[in-house]
Every structure is written in C-alpha cells, then in structure tokens.
Amino acid sequence: MKAVSGTPQSPIAFLAVALAFAINMMGTTLPTAIYRYYQQQYGFTSTVITVIYASYALGVLGALLVFGNWSDQLGRRRMLMAGLCASAASSLTFLASDGLALLMLGRLLSGLSAGIFTGTATVAVIELAPPAWRGKAMLAATASNMLGLGCGPLLSGILVELFPWPTRLPYVVHLALVGIAALAVLSVPETAATPARVKLGIQRISLPVEVRRAFIPAALAGFAGFVVVGFFAAVAPQLISVVLGIHGGILTGSIVFLLFACSAVGQIVQTMIGARWRQAVGCIGLVVGLVCVGLCGPQQSLGALLLGTALAGIGQGISFRAGLGEIASVAPAHRRAEVTSSYFVVLYVAISLPVIGLGIAVQLAGIQHATLLFVGLTIVLVLIALLLLLRGQASPQPDAHAIDD
The missing domain is CATH 1.20.1250.20 (MFS general substrate transporter like domains)
Structure with missing residues (x-):
C-alpha cells in the first residue's frame, strides 16, 4: 500500500x-x-x-x-x-x-x-x-x-x-x-x-502452476541457505568450543555476525551479476563455503571456518535475494503475496526441523561427525537445486505474457 x-x-x-x-x-x-x-x-x-x-x-x-x-x-x-x-x-x-x-x-x-x-x-x-x-x-x-x-x-x-x-x-x-x-x-x-472498515484475515498460501518451475529450485537453494543460518545460530557455537577449543563469547558472536554481514553483502553483490546466473553463483558460493566449514574440524582450522562462514554467507545472500526476485517476477501480480509467503514458509521450516535433526546427530555421533553429515547433506541439496536451475535455463521458457496473465 x-x-x-x-x-x-x-x-x-x-x-x-x-x-x-x-x-x-x-x-x-x-x-x-x-x-x-x-x-x-x-x-x-x-x-x-x-x-x-x-x-x-x-x-x-x-x-x-x-x-x-x-x-x-x-x-x-x-x-x-x-x-x-x-x-x-x-x-x-x-x-x-x-x-x-x-x-x-x-x-x-x-x-x-x-x-x-x-x-x-x-x-x-x-x-x-x-x-x-x-x-x-x-x-x-x-x-x-x-x-x-x-x-x-x-x-x-x-x-x-x-x-x-x-x-x-x-x-x-x-x-x-x-x-x-x-x-x-x-x-x-x-x-x-487504513480502511474505514477493518477486515483482518489469515495470509493465504498457494503455488500457481506457472510459478512452480522457478519456485522449486529457488526454494531448494533458499532452504539450504537457511539451514546454514540455523546451523550457525544454534550449533556453530558448540563446534567452535568443542572442536576448535575456543571458548570466548566475543569470538563466537563475531563469527555468527560475519555470516549475517556477508549475507547482506551477498544481497548487494547479486545486483552486479547477470539475472540468469545469480542463483547459480549463490549455490556455488554455498557449496564452497560449506566445504570450508566441513574442513575446519578435521584440520582444526579457525581460518577454514572463517573463510567458510564468509563464503556461505555471501552465497546464502545471493541465492536468497535472487530466488525471491525470480519468484516475484513470474508470479501473477494478484497472487504475488501468496507466492512470496509460501517461499518464506519454506525458509523458516529450514531453520527449525533440520536443526533439530542436527542436534540429535550431535548427541549421537558428536559435533565433528554431525557437522560433516550436515555439510554433506546440505551440499547435495544445493547441487540438486543447481541442477534444476541449469535444466530450467536450458528448457524453453514460458511466454512472459502468459505468466503476467
């Protein structure tokens, strides 16, 4: 409004x-x-x-x-x-x-x-x-x-x-x-x-058929990116303390801050990338960042964790902002709020259920093995999203006027 x-x-x-x-x-x-x-x-x-x-x-x-x-x-x-x-x-x-x-x-x-x-x-x-x-x-x-x-x-x-x-x-x-x-x-x-007569209601959630081709890979990449956010906000402090032996609250807070700051940077950087390649670049950033995070435990390397945090944050920012923009661009104007809400529902599920599973894995297998499992599964998810993106770009695109209608 x-x-x-x-x-x-x-x-x-x-x-x-x-x-x-x-x-x-x-x-x-x-x-x-x-x-x-x-x-x-x-x-x-x-x-x-x-x-x-x-x-x-x-x-x-x-x-x-x-x-x-x-x-x-x-x-x-x-x-x-x-x-x-x-x-x-x-x-x-x-x-x-x-x-x-x-x-x-x-x-x-x-x-x-x-x-x-x-x-x-x-x-x-x-x-x-x-x-x-x-x-x-x-x-x-x-x-x-x-x-x-x-x-x-x-x-x-x-x-x-x-x-x-x-x-x-x-x-x-x-x-x-x-x-x-x-x-x-x-x-x-x-x-x-504000209207003279107030009408309050629940936000409708839906996914029109014409949006699904763009929505699925964007949602998968966004899901993976927000799983990474959940990992850093809930589990990374334990990784830093137990595996790297660093107990300072300032350093722990600074590393999590680095992730969010780099996410903001990624959202700025994505405007400098061609629209066709934005989500793919974000996915690649996430994969490389996750590999570095996975290596920080076996290598006992704070540097690997910092590099992985920065790259994962940038990748998450790019893929999130680019995915949201792509979905909004193909959604019918009168249903854009519903489609956007569906996207955010996927993202916030990503920072809840997978993180609980990760907590169970930490308890059963230890933080280092659980981190490697998290990294491996998340990379697979990102690669699936990247494959779907590339396949979608190689396929004939629907007529833009049909989408707007």
Missing part, C-alpha cells in the same frame, strides 16, 4: 524505523552466545538446545500466516509496536526463565516479534524513504534486518564474556534498546491509508 498522501518522508523517520528494525531483529539472535550457559545451568543436551532454538521458527510462521497483511488494515505503527511488545515480552520471559518451558516460550515470542516486524518494517522503510533515497530503500531494509540479526550474537557475546549474569544481562540491555526502538517508532508518521 502506498504512503498516505502528504505524509512527510524525512531522513530522520526513515532512519528511525531502520534502527527499530535492527533492534527488533537483534533480539531474535541474542541467545546464540548464551546457549552454552543454559547447557551448563540446566544440563541440557544438544538436542534440547536445538529444540529451544527451533521454537523461534514456529513463532515466525504463525505470525507470517496470521498477521501477514494486518499492517494494511491497522497501520504500520500499530503493527511495529505490536512486534516490539512481543520482543520485550520475549526478553522478560528469558529473564524470568527457570527451565525449558520458559526458554521455549521466550524463543516463541521472539519468533512472533520477527514475523510481525519483518514484512511491516520492510514496507515502512520503503514508504518513509525520501525521494532521493528511494532507490536504496530496499537495500536499507535488508541491511537493517541482516545486521540486526548479526548484532544479536555479537552483543550477547561481548556481554557474557566481559560482565556478570550471562543469562540475564543481555536481555536487560535488549529491553533498554527496545524502549529506544519504541520511541523511534512512535516518532514517525503513519504511512498506510
């Missing part, structure tokens, strides 16, 4: 929503550097840790399906404030946690905040962009999202290493940041022309 007529589009409002976006997403990855303290405090297994992590995806999926189009009906600011309230409730739940149930609830609320915030904030950032910045508005929204996700583990890593109360202090700091984000959101004008 377009901005309300006469809505001032100032740099300050634009930056305020971008800041709130980053702060909200920061809370979703904040526990990454804290999981090892939960293991020590409660005696959790690797499987339990991954289940706690994966609870986040259920919240995201629920929010995407239920609240996906509510900001068009209720307004951007209301939904942004709802997302921030869910984020604050998540931090308060973590502060009060005394075991598995509240930790899972905290992650669920965190996912709810991300699901509410992601679509609404992306649209709000674009709508509030001054005319001179409009061409970079989508990049600003993407960067706010990815850098926020990356800053969560970095912030918690610094706090748990340098200060006391590792399972409490990061959430106190985040609550203060959420307060700043709320003030930022309240200071910006409303950009949505």
Whole structure:
C-alpha cells in the first residue's frame, strides 16, 4: 500500500524505523552466545538446545500466516509496536526463565516479534524513504534486518564474556534498546491509508502452476541457505568450543555476525551479476563455503571456518535475494503475496526441523561427525537445486505474457 498522501518522508523517520528494525531483529539472535550457559545451568543436551532454538521458527510462521497483511488494515505503527511488545515480552520471559518451558516460550515470542516486524518494517522503510533515497530503500531494509540479526550474537557475546549474569544481562540491555526502538517508532508518521472498515484475515498460501518451475529450485537453494543460518545460530557455537577449543563469547558472536554481514553483502553483490546466473553463483558460493566449514574440524582450522562462514554467507545472500526476485517476477501480480509467503514458509521450516535433526546427530555421533553429515547433506541439496536451475535455463521458457496473465 502506498504512503498516505502528504505524509512527510524525512531522513530522520526513515532512519528511525531502520534502527527499530535492527533492534527488533537483534533480539531474535541474542541467545546464540548464551546457549552454552543454559547447557551448563540446566544440563541440557544438544538436542534440547536445538529444540529451544527451533521454537523461534514456529513463532515466525504463525505470525507470517496470521498477521501477514494486518499492517494494511491497522497501520504500520500499530503493527511495529505490536512486534516490539512481543520482543520485550520475549526478553522478560528469558529473564524470568527457570527451565525449558520458559526458554521455549521466550524463543516463541521472539519468533512472533520477527514475523510481525519483518514484512511491516520492510514496507515502512520503503514508504518513509525520501525521494532521493528511494532507490536504496530496499537495500536499507535488508541491511537493517541482516545486521540486526548479526548484532544479536555479537552483543550477547561481548556481554557474557566481559560482565556478570550471562543469562540475564543481555536481555536487560535488549529491553533498554527496545524502549529506544519504541520511541523511534512512535516518532514517525503513519504511512498506510487504513480502511474505514477493518477486515483482518489469515495470509493465504498457494503455488500457481506457472510459478512452480522457478519456485522449486529457488526454494531448494533458499532452504539450504537457511539451514546454514540455523546451523550457525544454534550449533556453530558448540563446534567452535568443542572442536576448535575456543571458548570466548566475543569470538563466537563475531563469527555468527560475519555470516549475517556477508549475507547482506551477498544481497548487494547479486545486483552486479547477470539475472540468469545469480542463483547459480549463490549455490556455488554455498557449496564452497560449506566445504570450508566441513574442513575446519578435521584440520582444526579457525581460518577454514572463517573463510567458510564468509563464503556461505555471501552465497546464502545471493541465492536468497535472487530466488525471491525470480519468484516475484513470474508470479501473477494478484497472487504475488501468496507466492512470496509460501517461499518464506519454506525458509523458516529450514531453520527449525533440520536443526533439530542436527542436534540429535550431535548427541549421537558428536559435533565433528554431525557437522560433516550436515555439510554433506546440505551440499547435495544445493547441487540438486543447481541442477534444476541449469535444466530450467536450458528448457524453453514460458511466454512472459502468459505468466503476467
């Protein structure tokens, strides 16, 4: 929906929503550097840790399906404030946690905040962009999202290493940041022309026949990329600690930050690649990065892990952004939101169920063997996506006008 007529589009409002976006997403990855303290405090297994992590995806999926189009009906600011309230409730739940149930609830609320915030904030950032910045508005929204996700583990890593109360202090700091984000959101004008009669409904999910050829390889590549994201957010800290013998929270948080930062870089770089080859290049980046991650254990090499993290992040960013663009370009205009929602459902399934399986593998076979298994299976998935992409490019393409119809 377009901005309300006469809505001032100032740099300050634009930056305020971008800041709130980053702060909200920061809370979703904040526990990454804290999981090892939960293991020590409660005696959790690797499987339990991954289940706690994966609870986040259920919240995201629920929010995407239920609240996906509510900001068009209720307004951007209301939904942004709802997302921030869910984020604050998540931090308060973590502060009060005394075991598995509240930790899972905290992650669920965190996912709810991300699901509410992601679509609404992306649209709000674009709508509030001054005319001179409009061409970079989508990049600003993407960067706010990815850098926020990356800053969560970095912030918690610094706090748990340098200060006391590792399972409490990061959430106190985040609550203060959420307060700043709320003030930022309240200071910006409303950009949505809300209807006189509100009609709230569940976001429809569907996949038209004409979209399937583009959707399947893009979804496979995106699935693999988000499995990598789940690995780094939930399991990589254990790999760094157990296999490489590095226990510092700052370094652990920095490595996870590197993945998200490189994903943002990949989303920028993909515009410099020919549209025909973007997804293929992203897949190749993922494969090479995963091979380096797999080698870091047997070689006891931090350098291999860093290189693999950077390459996998860039590959994930390229394949994600290119896949989303390809799907949107072939989807019928009146069903684009449904198709895009289907794509995101696939992605958020990728950061839940496979990661739980990985946690079970860690418990049964150890972190090093589980990592090699993860790398091998994910590479196979990416190669299947790459093969489908190449086959699709070699086949006659449907008439573009038929797709638009």
